[in-house]
Amino acid sequence: MIGKKTIHRTVDGVRIPGTWRHAFIRNGGTHFLTDLFIYADGLIDCWELVTVEEFEDKLRSGWVATTLPEGAKASAFELASWTFSEPHSYLTPELLVAEIRDTIDQLNGRPDSTGRCLAAVDTFLADRTEENRTTARIAYLAIPISQRRYALGDMDSKDWPLRVLVAGPGNGTDVSAGGPITQEDYDRAVAYFEERARWAAERAARVPADGPVTSFAPAIKLYHSYPSKPVVAPGYRGLRNDYPAPILVGEVIYPSVAHAYWALSVAEPEVRAAVASADTHGAARKYAAEATRSRGWQHARTAVMASLLRAKYDQHPELAEILLTTNDATVIYDDFDSDFWGDNAGRGRNWAGRLLELVRSELQAERAGHAGL
Incomplete structure (x- = not known):
């Protein structure tokens, strides 16, 4: 996620927007805590500029590390050094690449995996066929698992309505606990999305009291x-x-x-x-x-x-x-x-x-x- 962590690099006088995230790089037997700089043109700076495909090669080789071995040495350069004890990583190579691809989409203003899922959900709600539900479910499962709970941007409901909607009554969700979805739960999820659509329509129709945020004339x-x-x-x-x-x-x-x-x-x-x-x-x-x-x-x-x-x-x-x-x-x-x-x-x-x-x-x-x- 980009959030407020925005940077840029300049190429031939053109600003390429970017962001960063933390990562471990294994070099010479030591795991160095560093930053990955991710740019809108699809390049990633992890001690050198590489493409996403080249970055995947570095993940496969273990140079960019998502596995942190017990007893391995670690360093944050001149800030601190330590030895891993009972380490646990929340990332896998596949999950890290998926999150980075989402970040590149966001930097370019394109729908990321969450945006594509919500678009598929809108299609299903407009035409509630099982085929459209299946498409929405596949799109939901394509969201990196670390991002699914925040897909709706609702810290109260999390992604519960989304999981229920794409699974359908009588089926299980991607979360094993809870058993099959009841009709009552499904109706609540549908009502949630209908209310969400009404709220979005009202919000889009509002005119900012203080006028537009950005200029409407060309620079x-x-x-x-x-x-x-x-x-x-x-x-x-x-x-x-x-x-x-x-x-x-x-x-x-x-x-x-x-x-x-x-x-x-x-x-x-x-x-x-x-x-x-x-x-x-x-x-x-x-x-x-x-x-x-x-x-x-x-x-x-x-x-x-x-x-x-x-x-x-x-x-x-x-x-x-x-x-x-x-x-x-x-x-x-x-x-x-x-x-x-x-x-x-x-x-x-x-x-x-x-x-x-x-x-x-x-x-x-x-x-x-x-x-x-």
Whole structure:
């Protein structure tokens, strides 16, 4: 299960989502407690990237260990070491592979074995033939046994209604205890799924009170453009901090947001003036980089940038209109010089893009009459 354990690796600038789980790797007679990193493209990192099939080979060889011998040495690297005494493992090679295949499905947003089972159950409930029940039962038994009790996501009922439904009255479930299913138990299981379907339909029809969770407009990327002068129709280039849109801050006019940012970042007034009058934003950055930073700049820089962006779009309504046309799109900002301001193929924090989204929201609030609250 993925839960909140999300990671990624970057391949050719593309983020491959993943997750991790613990496992033992047997190397040189010692069992090392380590992490398996599982990725959406089907690769597993267990001290090297391997395919699922190659991972199965490592399981068969015992290099990835699900059997923990009595008296075997174990290590958690520099954390601890110990010797197994009365060890018990909850995994088999087959179960571990099944769980990993489910994880890869989940990372890709595909139905995993539980999702496929519940889809087969829906088919059976819509057309209650024994053939459809058999299909649902096979799908249920294909869920890794470690996951079956949580298949319904119901910590009170566990998977009892599911086991009963796919077995049918007069038959036994996959759990040996309890004997044949009574008609009363079966009717209760059917009623459970009918109520579950009604609840799901009501939930799907609800509109979030605070609006959508994610953006509905396609993401936009603000590429490097190195503008030298304003143009009549700059498009998204006009949203770049280095676009030549002069702004008045205090009593000083700066050629661009970038000029203002770098000028305000330096401590010496004479250097600040040189930065403000630099021919290009690149020169402004170079002058500032060679100077002493203003006191507390690291902690103030995000707030300063937000203020400069507000000034830019307040003083240049035509650029504010361009920003507003992005609707609620995620803004991805390229900044080769800074992983703080730029997204940079997923390596950076994208603060420039995030602040543009903030200022855009403030402009939208102003138009809707919510400004100044």
